[in-house]
Amino acid sequence: MLTPYALTTDGRAAPLGIDERTPLLSWRLTSERRGDAQTAYRIVVTENGVTRWDTGRVESAENSGLAYDGPALHSRTRYDWRVTVWDADGAEAGSAESWFETAVLHPDEWAGVWIARDPDVHPPFDPPVVDDLTDRVRHLPAPPHLRRAFRLSEKPTRARLYATARGAYEPRVNGSRIGDRELAPGWTEYRTRVLYQTYDVTDALQAGENVLGAVLADGWWSGFVGFDSRHQAQHYGDAPQFLAQLVVEFADGSTRTIATDSEWVERPGAIRYADMLMGQYEDATQAIPGWDTPGYDASSWTPVKIVDEKPGALVAEPDEPIRVTEDLHPVSVTALTDGRHLVDFGQNMVGRVRLTIHGAKAGRRIRLRHAEVLEDGELYLENLRTAEATDIYLAGGAATEVFEPSFTFHGFRYVEIVGYPGQLHARDVVGRVLHSDTPFTGSFECDDETVNQLYRNIRWGQRGNWVSVPTDCPQRDERLGWLADAQIFAPTAMRNADVQAFFARWLTDVQAAATPEGAFPDIAPKVAMITEGAPAWGDAGVIIPWLLYRVYGDKRTLERSFDSMTAWIAHVHRHNPDLVWRHRTGNNYGDWLQVDADTPRDLLATAYFAQSTALVAAAARVLGKDAKPYEDLHERIKEAFNDAFVEDDGRVTGDTQTGYLLALAFDLLPSHLTEPAAARLAADVEKRDNHLTTGFVGVALLCPVLARHGRADLAYALLHQDTYPSWGYSIVHGATTIWERWDGWTADRGFQAAQMNSFNHYSLGSIGDWLYGGVAGIDQAPGSVGYRELLLRPTVGGLLTWAKASQETVRGRVSSGWRIQGDDVVVEVEIPPGATADLLVPTSDPASIRDENGEAVPGPELRLGSGTYRFTASR
Known part of the structure; x- marks a missing residue:
């Protein structure tokens, strides 16, 4: 039976506390029957058992991003929703239920004020002994412990705590930590918005005395962030602040609000300092037993200081927390x-x-x-x-x-x-x-343990650098949201995990950090290197919204991003009227960390100018806007690119792997020069004994482009390569994450320059997209959105005898795998309900294809509906 599952509201399962007025409802589909599909759906949203919105039966195959269109939602209210679907025969099939709860929808409903320690009361931390503390940490302030006691006449029927910080906080009620969030509220462009969290604290409260508490630390707000020696800390403020309100409901329908105000008190505790880069110093002899419990005597504690009476721009946490x-x-x-x-x-x-x-x-x-x-x-x-x-x-x-x-x-x-x-x-x-707890939804496996380790390294790199923002590295004094790293790795990230809400939230900071002229930055949130974004860096503001649309069908983020996307194109165009991007290129990193190659920076920049313009044109078409100006501009940039960088025989200026990859991947060459350019790319790989030279920008394109132009053998040779430079070289030498640079450590030179040598960067792990899409063969047609029209193109080759991958898409589960069985190849695929797939069976003899029943199937291209399939063919 066709059954909906994995119901989400705004990309999250049963979110507690949203402030979208028109939340988007989605579900995935599963069915054991081949060819099944959703032909209709019905959504019913209720509040306390009363129907608020009933779509009735809607004849539609859509199952993702359906906007709530009922009466206005109320603040602090739980809504249950149920979806029922009809199958390919038009018969009523399965149903599923979920819920969401709104947060504080109106700014005037905030009763709390921002509170903080009075800076004149507690001196900075002074270590109890002479030790090895540096000047950076020796006088950091101790995190305040904040406390507010109050009485309730009876146990509440419902209670919600809405809390946030300019800094980082840990909430507590009656002696217990509340929730499992870490480093809340996370890092945003605090100058324009701060996230707040919603906690269900009903069971933690009691009749009589209660205590609401919090421990407050510097976090990203006033702690050390980045590497700018002139400004290493206090980028947003000089001390952390706290804002909260507890809304309590009783059986008779009455409510009471306990908010941050002048009645709160504070004092330091066991934590003498805490900083995300420097570490934490805790002196257990200074602990305060019972400080957050009823009955504790806090008469000696110090009143807090009110530092801001206006809540400012607060936004309910829109994605999964850390x-x-x-x-x-x-x-x-x-x-x-x-x-x-x-x-x-x-x-x-x-x-x-x-x-x-x-x-x-x-x-x-x-x-x-x-x-x-x-x-x-x-x-x-x-x-x-x-x-x-x-x-x-x-x-x-x-x-x-x-x-x-x-x-x-x-x-x-x-x-x-x-x-x-x-x-x-x-x-x-x-x-x-x-x-950041983005749900992992993809998997890849094969029979080459080095390749499996590469895949594990990619996943661990993503986990380690998805800490509130997509950072470049998690260990040194940087940990910044570099845009190029994010856009290059985004296709791989979207294979591994559901990062729709994560990226959509971060894009708001990317857009907030843009200059008045429309230039995206290099990093977001913007705390250092405040310059206009470089080519491939600033372009992330265009590329990632488009990827969210293609992969998740996220039209809302694309629409919200469109104006900033067009502003970026206008900025580049305005300063480069000849359409070769040489001016206003920011720091212009080129193909960062390329090896034994020098890709011309203006070539790379112009290629990205063309690609971003093409994506803006595509976005305009999707959104019903005028695409022609961008289509025309794109064609003119292509002409300028060819005039400036391409010779009549297909040679691209610089003659580097990345130069050819950009020209081929972004479809910048005239058709008659495509194959000559591809041949030159292949020749460069071969003359280097199957080694790469690509840096951050080129590496993601290397294997896909080679395979697309008939050189999957070279793509596999690069995948299996284990001498320097290669992915395998780091693995042979013990890597369990992706290194920042190919030569992070080499046998003949040892460690690279310590000033830039991270052993956990995800950028060079962007080959992960090809493991899913090339080796296992999961892809979608050029015009497809949300994997509705699949292209399954498994690539048999290299040292592998089997490989398989799976992804949970917005449609449902997709899988593709192959194995060599004697003289045959066996291909197994799974297609979710409502999707179709064109499967290309990798065989030298299309007449040999047989299905699981041994029946001959004309091939090698097979048009398939939903379901699971197995085919066998001669190799």
Whole structure:
């Protein structure tokens, strides 16, 4: 039976707290019957059992992004919704239910004010002993513990806490932490908006005295961010602030609001400082037992200071928050000299360590330092630059204590622990993996373990750098939202996980950071290097909205982005009227970190100018706007590109792999020069003994373009290559994430320059898109949106004897796999209801194709409806 599943509202399953007035409802479909499809749907939205919106039966195959069109939604209200679908025969089939809850829909409903520590009351942290603290951290402020006691006449029937910070906060009610969010509210362009979170605290409250509390840290607001030595911290403010309101409902329908105001009090606690780059210092002897529980005497605490009476631009959290999603256990714990222990988690990860301590005397100092790699058996720390990545714990004296920092995160595989009492056992150390909790929806596997490790490295790189924004690296003093890294990796990211809401939210910061002239920045949120975006960097503001539309059918984000997309094109055009992009190129990084090649920067820039213009034209057509000016401009840019950079024999200026890849992938060449250019690309790979030269910009295009032009053999040769430079080289030398640069470490030169040498960057992992789309063969037709019209093109080749991949698309599950079985190849695919697929069976003898029943099937191209299929053919 045709059945809907994975219901979402605005891209999230059962979101608690949204402020979209017309939320988008979606579901996926599954059916055991071939050729099944949704022919109609009915959505019913209810409030307390009363129907608010009933679409009736709608004759439509659409199942994604359907806008609520009922009466205006109320604030702080739960809505249940149910979808029923009709199958390919027009018969009523399955149904499913979900819900969403609105947050604070009207600004005047905010009763709270922004509160903070009075800076004249508590002096900066002064360490209790002479130690190795640097000037960067020695006088950081201790995070305030905020407290507000209140009484309730009865236990409430419903209670919601709406909270946020300019900084990072952890909410608490009656002695317990509320929720599982980390580093809330996350990082946005705080000058234009701050996210707030909604918590269900009904069960945490009681009749009588209650306590609402929070611990408040610097976070991205006033902590260390980026690498600009002239301005390393306090980019938005000089101290964190907190805003919250608790809305309590009683059985008689009455409500009460407890909000941040002058009645809150604060004092420092065990955390003496906390910074995301530097680390956290916790002194358990200064802990405040029971500080957030009823009955605690807070008469000596200090009143807070009201720092802002207006809530400002607040937006309900629109995507999944940062969470701890996995625990890793050490693969080894080694006792070193001087009482040190070296812990190896076997995986370069992002997060923190939870350390259990036994029998430590009060005041014993335990230090944890984090690193990605080792040098001569010791932590390699030089590549962290000014990030100290050091956590310190002063024991409280209990028989057993647990230290787990809460307001910092590190990129690391290894941890050096100094000062631990006695022998450290593996069971007492846990790596807590932390990242934005985007649901992982894709998988890839094959019979080459090196390729499998490459795929795992790609996924771990995505996890580690998806921390509120798509950062470049998680370990050193940078961790910024670089636009080029994001747009280059976005196709791979969208294969691995559902990142629709994540990217849509971040794009708002990208657009907010644009200049008045329309130039996107290099990074967003914009805290450093405040310049106009470089080619391929600024273009992310055009490319990512288009990808969200193609992959998820996200027309709303495309529409909201359109004006900024056109402004970017206008900016580039205005300063380059001859259509060769040489002026106003920002920092113009070119093909960043290319190897033994020098792709002309104006060539790369002009290629991106053409591609972004083509995408704006496509977006205009989708949105019903006038596309012709952009279509015409695109054709003229192509002419300018060919006049400036292409010779009559197909040679592209610079004669580099990336130059040919851009020309071919962006369809910039006249048809008669396409194959000569492809041949020159292939020849360059071959003359280098099947090695690449591409940097950040070219690498994603390399294998797809080669395969598309008949050289899948070279694409596979590059995939399997394990000598420098290659993906395999890092894996042979122990990489568990993608390195920033091909030569991060080499056998003959050792480590590259420490000033720029991350061992967890995702950009060069953009080959992941080809693993799904080329090796396994999952793709969609050029005009398809949301995988409605699939192209299944599995590529048999290289050293592989089998490969398979799957993706949860907005339609449902798609899978494609192949295996060599003697002289035959067996292909198995799955197509979701409502989608169609053109399958190209990889065979040398189309007449040999047989289905699972042994029946002959004319091929090699097969037109398939939904369902699961297996075909066998001669190789």
